[in-house]
Amino acid sequence: MxxxxxxxxxxxxxxxxxxxxxxxxxxxxxxxxxxxxPGLDAADVDLTGETIAREQSGSLTPAHLLEVLQRASASxxxxxxxxxxxxxxxxxxxxxxxxxxDGRAFAVTGAMRNPTMxxxxxxxxxxxxxxxxxxxxxRGLGVVAVFADEIHAARSxxxxxxxxxxxxxxxxCGPIGRVLEAHTHLFHRPARLPALxxxxxxxxxxxxxxxxxxxxxxxxxAVSAGADALVIAGLGxxxxxxxxxxSVGHIAARIPVxxxxxxxxxxxxxxxYGAVGAEVDLQRRGxxxxxxxxxxxxxxxxxxxxxxxxxxxxxxxxxxxxxxxR
Numbered sequence: 266m267x268x269x270x271x272x273x274x275x276x277x278x279x280x281x282x283x284x285x286x287x288x289x290x291x292x293x294x295x296x297x298x299x300x301x302x303p304g305l306d307a308a309d310v311d312l313t314g315e316t317i318a319r320e321q322s323g324s325l326t327p328a329h330l331l332e333v334l335q336r337a338s339a340s341x342x343x344x345x346x347x348x349x350x351x352x353x354x355x356x357x358x359x360x361x362x363x364x365x366x367d368g369r370a371f372a373v374t375g376a377m378r379n380p381t382m383x384x385x386x387x388x389x390x391x392x393x394x395x396x397x398x399x400x401x402x403x404r405g406l407g408v409v410a411v412f413a414d415e416i417h418a419a420r421s422x423x424x425x426x427x428x429x430x431x432x433x434x435x436x437x438c439g440p441i442g443r444v445l446e447a448h449t450h451l452f453h454r455p456a457r458l459p460a461l462x463x464x465x466x467x468x469x470x471x472x473x474x475x476x477x478x479x480x481x482x483x484x485x486x487a488v489s490a491g492a493d494a495l496v497i498a499g500l501g502x503x504x505x506x507x508x509x510x511x512s513v514g515h516i517a518a519r520i521p522v523x524x525x526x527x528x529x530x531x532x533x534x535x536x537x538y539g540a541v542g543a544e545v546d547l548q549r550r551g552x553x554x555x556x557x558x559x560x561x562x563x564x565x566x567x568x569x570x571x572x573x574x575x576x577x578x579x580x581x582x583x584x585x586x587x588x589x590x591r
Contacts, residue, residue: 267309267310267311268309268310268311268343268344268398268399269310269311269313269341269342269343269344270310270311270312270313270342270343270344270345270346270395270398270399271313271314271315271336271337271340271342271344271345271346272295272299272312272313272314272315272345272346272347272348272391272395273314273315273317273333273336273337273345273346273347273348274294274295274298274314274315274316274317274318274319274348274349275317275318275319275320275322275325275329275333275347275348275349275350276291276318276319276320276321276322276325276349276350277291277320277321277322277348277349277350277351277352277354277375277376278350278351278375278376278377278378278379278387279293279298279348279349279350279375279376279379279380279387279390279391280292280293280294280297280298280319280348280380281293281379281380281381282379282380282381283381289379289381290321291319291320291321291350292319293319293380294314294316294319295314295315295316296314298314298348298387298388298391299312299314299391301380301387301388302388302391302392302395303388303392304392304447305392305395307447308392308395308396308399308447309399310395310399312395313342315336317329317332317333317336320350321350321352322349322350322351322352322353322354322357322375323350323352323353325349325350325353325357327360327466327467327468327565327568328466328467330357330360330361330467331364331463331464331465331466331467333347333361334361334364334365334463337365337367337369337371338367342369343369343370343398343399344369344370344371344372344397344398344399344400344403345369345370345371345372345398346371346372346373346374346391346394346395346398347361347371347372347373347374348373348374348375348391348394349373349375350375351375351376351377351424351432351433352424354373354374354375354410354424354433355410355419355422355423355424355433355561356561356562356565357373358373358408358409358410358419358422359408359419359420359561359562359565360467360565360569361373361408361419362407362408362418362419362420363460363461363565363566363569364460364461364463364569365407365408365460366459366460366463368404368405369404370397370398370399370400370403370404370406370409371398371407371408371409372394372395372397372398372403372408372409372410372411372416373394373408373409373410373411373419374390374391374393374394374410374411374412375387375390375412376390377428377429377430377432378430384430386413386430389414390411390412390413393411393412393414393444394411396444396447396448396449397409397411397416397444397449400448400449402442402449402450402451403416403449403451405454405457406418406441406454406455406457407419407420407457409441410422410433411444412431412432412433413430413431413433414443414444414445415431415433415440415442415443415444416440416441416442416443416444416449416451417433417434417435417440417441418435418438418441418455420455420562420587421435421436421437421438421455421557422434422435423435423436423529423559425529436529436530437530437531437557438455439452440452441453441454441455458586458587461566461569461570461573461583462573464569464572464573465572466572467565467568467569467572468568468572469493469494469567469568469571469572470491470492470493471492471493471494471495471496471564471567471568471571472488472489472492472495472496472564473496473497473498473560473561473564474488474489474495474496474497474498475497475498475527475560476497476498476499476500476504476505476506476509476527479506480506480509482506482508482509482512485509485512485513485516486512489516489520492520493520493571494520494521494522494523494567494568494571494580495516495520495521495522495523496522496523496525496555496560496563496564496567497513497522497523497524497525497552497560498525498526498527498559498560499524499525499526499527499533500526500527501526501528502526502531502532502533502534502537502538502543502544503524503525503526503533503534503543503544503547503554503555504538504540504542504543504544504547505524505542505547506542507540507541507542508542509542510541510542510546510547510550513542513547513550513552514547514550514551514552517550517551517552518551521553521567521577521580521581522551522552522553523552523553523554523555523563523567523584524544524547524552524553524554524555525555525558525559525560525563527560531557532554532555532556532557532588532589532590533554533555533556533588533590534554534590535548535554535590535591553580553581553584553585554585554588554590555584555588556584556585556587556588556589556590556591557588557589557590558584558587558588558589562587563584566583566584566587567580567584570583
């Protein structure tokens, strides 16, 4: 049976071209990009495309994603594809996944090579994402990232390389499936948590601060001033220098402070290290450990919950639950 697929376009490398040799910029829209995809006839889909924006992904905001959600929720399509730039693709996928309360498949994709380059990957990624969105197997998965014929859960995927065609990886668990011979093959179905209440806006001030060797705590005061919450990408398993600990505690008495790890994989621990500035000490000072969540994911989770008036206690509980550790 022919599936109806709605595609939404926000710009990114996949849409870039140049007419003056001064670097590529987002210029192409839905019709241009869909027309460049070979093999659509064999995909047996009724495809529609909407250009919502033409932005590099660093210029996207949660408002763009809320508009995508609004359009998808109101649509009678069987599945959905979001096409955007890769710089913030993992964050877009995660925010959509937090708020997508629908069983229909939803894939996010883009490209690493713009259409003017040899071996541009955009058309292949779009076709794979369309196949996933049209697949019965992808229903109920939540939002997934589809790239280089791999399928990644939004809650685990990250961009792992600045320029590789296989940039998207899930360091802690690997892809959940692949697109092979025009079919969606799933290796496993990760457990899906209920969607959060959808706010009208996601605009709370929640900065992310990355800790570095020998760093002064002055950055803490500067970054946390006026913030609604603070996310720290800590050293190792979620640590800060000992001389930060008191300042972190003072901030945690005022606003939610969530600790993640700046490392590529693995969780923020909860009970191994007891030195000043390590996880046992920080939790005594009111810091919440973020488990397997990356700092950018925690930021979006906390921003979303603050937007609906969630309490500090419910935010802490949801961070622990979605962090998937302890």
